[in-house]
Amino acid sequence: MPDSLFWMPLDNAAKIYPAIRTDELTSVFRLSVVLKERVKARQLLEAVNALEERFPYYKVTLKIGVFWFYLEHDHQAISVKPDLDIPCRAFHKHELMFRVLVRENCISVEFSHILTDATGGLEFLKSLLFSYFLHCGITIPETVLFLRPGETPDYEEYEDAYNRYFKRTVSPRMNLRAAFHLPFSLNRPSRLNISVFEIPADAILKKARSSGLSLTEYLISIYLFALQSIYETLPALQQRAANRILRIEVPVNLRNFYPSRTMRNFSVYVLPEIDLRLGHYTFEEAAETVHHLMQLETNKKLIHKILSRNVGGERNLIVKRIPLFIKSFLLKTFYSLGTSRYSGVVTNLGRVTFPSEISQLIDKFIFIPPPPSKKLKANCGVVGFGNKLTLCFGNITSSDLLEQKFSTFLYGQDIPHKIIRY
Amino acid sequence: MTYCIKCGVALENNMASCPICGQSVSGGNDIPKGAEKKEPPSFIPPGGLKWSRIKQFLRKRIPAFRRIFHT
Numbered sequence: 102m103p104d105s106l107f108w109m110p111l112d113n114a115a116k117i118y119p120a121i122r123t124d125e126l127t128s129v130f131r132l133s134v135v136l137k138e139r140v141k142a143r144q145l146l147e148a149v150n151a152l153e154e155r156f157p158y159y160k161v162t163l164k165i166g167v168f169w170f171y172l173e174h175d176h177q178a179i180s181v182k183p184d185l186d187i188p189c190r191a192f193h194k195h196e197l198m199f200r201v202l203v204r205e206n207c208i209s210v211e212f213s214h215i216l217t218d219a220t221g222g223l224e225f226l227k228s229l230l231f232s233y234f235l236h237c238g239i240t241i242p243e244t245v246l247f248l249r250p251g252e253t254p255d256y257e258e259y260e261d262a263y264n265r266y267f268k269r270t271v272s273p274r275m276n277l278r279a280a281f282h283l284p285f286s287l288n289r290p291s292r293l294n295i296s297v298f299e300i301p302a303d304a305i306l307k308k309a310r311s312s313g314l315s316l317t318e319y320l321i322s323i324y325l326f327a328l329q330s331i332y333e334t335l336p337a338l339q340q341r342a343a344n345r346i347l348r349i350e351v352p353v354n355l356r357n358f359y360p361s362r363t364m365r366n367f368s369v370y371v372l373p374e375i376d377l378r379l380g381h382y383t384f385e386e387a388a389e390t391v392h393h394l395m396q397l398e399t400n401k402k403l404i405h406k407i408l409s410r411n412v413g414g415e416r417n418l419i420v421k422r423i424p425l426f427i428k429s430f431l432l433k434t435f436y437s438l439g440t441s442r443y444s445g446v447v448t449n450l451g452r453v454t455f456p457s458e459i460s461q462l463i464d465k466f467i468f469i470p471p472p473p474s475k476k477l478k479a480n481c482g483v484v485g486f487g488n489k490l491t492l493c494f495g496n497i498t499s500s501d502l503l504e505q506k507f508s509t510f511l512y513g514q515d516i517p518h519k520i521i522r523y
Numbered sequence: 524m525t526y527c528i529k530c531g532v533a534l535e536n537n538m539a540s541c542p543i544c545g546q547s548v549s550g551g552n553d554i555p556k557g558a559e560k561k562e563p564p565s566f567i568p569p570g571g572l573k574w575s576r577i578k579q580f581l582r583k584r585i586p587a588f589r590r591i592f593h594t
Contacts (some may be wrong), residue, residue, distance in 0.1 A: 110592045139526060139533040142542050166591045173590070183530035183544035205531030397567055421594040 107174035113263040113412050114366035115215045119163055120432035122213075125497075127191040130219060130467040130482070131202075132226045132450075133209040137462055139178040140203050140236060147230035149179050149201055149296055151250035156225060158259035158364065159199055159216055168425055172215075179204075184209055188469050188523065189290050189495075191441050202363065206464070207361040208233070210414075211238065214366065219385040219482075220354055221364040224248060228493065234459065242456055248364075253360065260474060262355065263412050272410035273400045277372070277442045280348040281332055283478040284339065285498035290388050293472045294495035295523035296504050299465065302452075302514050312388055317449045318395050320483060320492070321349050329382060348374035350443040351395070355408070356452075358401055370405045371398035372443055384510075384520035391434035437476070446470060453486045464491045469523070472497065479503050489512075493523070 111119070118128040153160075160179070161172035168316065177197050184204035189211060192198050198213035199222075211221045228248045231241050242249075248258075275281065288294065309319035328347045355367045373394040375382050382390070398405065414420060423431070450468050454460075468482035472495055480497045495505050504520070512516050525534050525548060527541035540547045 109588070110593055139531065140539070142527070142532040144540055145532070156580075164590075166593060168592065168594045171590050171593065181543060183532075185530065185544075203530060203532055253544075275568055 107157065107161075108164075109161065109172045109259065110261070111170055111172065111215065112261045112366045113367065113415055114218070116169065116217045116415060116433050117436055118213065120429040122138060122191065124191050125290065125472060126474050127189055128214040128471050129189040129191065129211050130214065130471045131209050131211045131467075132222050132224065132231055132484075133207050133467040133469070134292045135464040135467065136206045136225060137464050139206055140208055140233075142203075144202060144236040145208065145233055146252075147203075147236045148229060149181050151232050151236070152181060152228060155248060155250050155252065155254065156230065156364070159212075159225070160197055161216070162197065163215060168311060168421060168428070171427070178341070181361045187293055188295060189293065199225075205358050205521040217364055218352070218366045218368050219448065219468060219470075220356060220368070223450060223453070224364060226330065231459075234462070239459075239462070240368060241459065243472050245459070247344070253353070257362040257493050258364045258399055260361070260363050261365065262359065262361040262367040264410060266355075266359045266405075266408065267362065267412040267416075268405070268409065269413060270406060270409045272406050272413055274410070275344045275494055277348070278346055279330060279344045279441045280346045280444045280477055281344045281377075282441075283328075283331065283498060283500075283503065284335060284446055284502040285502070287475060288477070288497055288499050294496045294501070295469055295519045296496070297467060297523050298492040298494070298503065298504075298508070298511075298518050299521065300490045300492065300511070300516060301516040302485050302488045304489060305511075309388065312385070313386055315395075316324060316394050316490075317351065317447065317483075318388070318392050320449065320481070321351060321373055321395070321437075321447050322384065322391045323507060323510050324349055324445055324481065325373075325387050325391065326382070326384050326510060327445055327503055329375070329377065329387070331502055333381070345377040346374055346444075348372050350446045350450045351483065352446075353399055353404065355404070358404055359463060366416075367403060367487070369411065371407075373396065373398070376497065402494060408478060437474075440474050440476045443477070445477065446473070447483065449483040450480070451485065453484065463487075467491050467493055467523075470495055471492050513522075 154460050160175055162170050162175040164173045180200045182202055184202035192213055192352050198216050200211050202209040210226045231247050309316050326346050350370050350372055352368045352370055373391045375387050375390050448470050453466050466484045466486040468484040470480045471483035473480045478498050482493045484491055527534055529546040532543055534541060538548055564573050588589045
């Protein structure tokens with residue numbers, strides 16, 4: 102069978118990205134691993150070569166159908182480039198939608214969200230990293246689970262898990278009011294600034310636990326609290342004109358709810374919020390609100406409702422038969438309406454754990470979320486490794502007040518941290 | 524061990540240029556075997572089946588039609 106016959110429809114989450122992507126709003130995220138020693142060029146290229154056949158579902162290019170975009174197999178080698186440019190750049194039309202980048206101690210992978218979410222990207226990075234270690238002559242214990250080079254990819258790895266778990270249920274449309282957005286002017290292109298906060302995980306976890314919060318809830322609360330103080334610094338007239346709901350988009354990994362080995366997108370979003378029309382929130386009040394909303398919204402039944410609403414829209418008979426050019430226009434409009442409903446994004450990839458013999462070779466992981474839209478202006482990606490938690494702020498404005506407020510809060514809580522310009 | 528002055532990766536002593544960014548290294552030799560980017564092997568092997576012309580036609584046309592018009 103010729104390779105060109107391998108094709109896949111886009112999964113539910115991916116369907117919106119081809120319609121909205123531009124050179125700035127690239128929908129590309131980056132995962133980096135910083136090693137304790139310089140990356141060895143030959144071994145890295147050998148490791149990438151060994152993975153060429155392992156992830157066929159990523160070796161695809163985007164094609165235009167009559168009703169939907171789709172992915173078609175492309176016989177191109179995985180691209181390995183020096184990491185000398187700004188992160189999360191767009192992919193060209195005929196390029197594969199992921200790349201490997203390397204510089205000094207750091208190996209990075211960049212993926213278009215059309216292919217996968219950060220969990221899928223992290224699994225790929227793990228495979229690449231372990232394959233690299235193997236080529237460097239380092240033994241990986243048999244107990245370590247990763248997608249090994251040479252294995253045949255399982256069907257489940259490229260299944261559309263949204264469709265597998267879709268069950269039609271009551272899923273009324275969400276009717277949310279527009280949210281507050283950062284009031285700062287945009288940078289000149291290329292706009293994206295990245296600030297990385299390096300925080301001792303034990304210190305911040307201790308604080309979160311003492312407030313009865315999970316780490317994600319704690320970080321969302323700080324983000325909301327920082328947004329509130331930015332809102333409060335605005336002149337009275339601007340305050341009256343601004344939307345007074347602060348809402349954060351938080352991706353939820355559905356693999357934690359529905360067993361799936363999918364390496365494609367499989368997440369939904371929940372939207373914790375505080376409403377400043379009710380008055381000023383202390384940090385404790387904001388944290389309590391976030392905690393309860395997160396507990397409620399990540400209930401399996403409510404998660405299923407979101408999944409059902411998202412997939413149900415795509416399965417609608419009328420929607421299915423709208424030609425792609427009209428659909429793309431509608432998706433763009435929906436996306437812009439969607440981003441007006443939240444003020445920021447906090448995406449926590451969780452803690453990456455390896456056996457100690459591997460961990461000692463690695464310094465940290467960094468997760469850069471896709472560049473924020475002109476409306477949203479900033480977002481935050483979180484990943485932990487060992488005792489290092491890295492928060493990565495993507496910001497396209499000329500102000501770093503959000504990062505400053507975040508940092509001030511952490512200092513106020515006696516949480517030491519280091520800020521690095523990426 | 525030397526380091527590439529452009530991308531900073533570790534190079535072997537006999538490398539004439541960095542296999543990642545192409546930056547030349549003074550005093551180096553050819554790129555050692557295995558360091559070049561190889562063209563990947565095909566994902567779906569031909570399988571050795573002999574298709575009839577009709578089957579070949581259908582195999583080519585129907586999936587193409589299905590993927591372009593999939594709803």
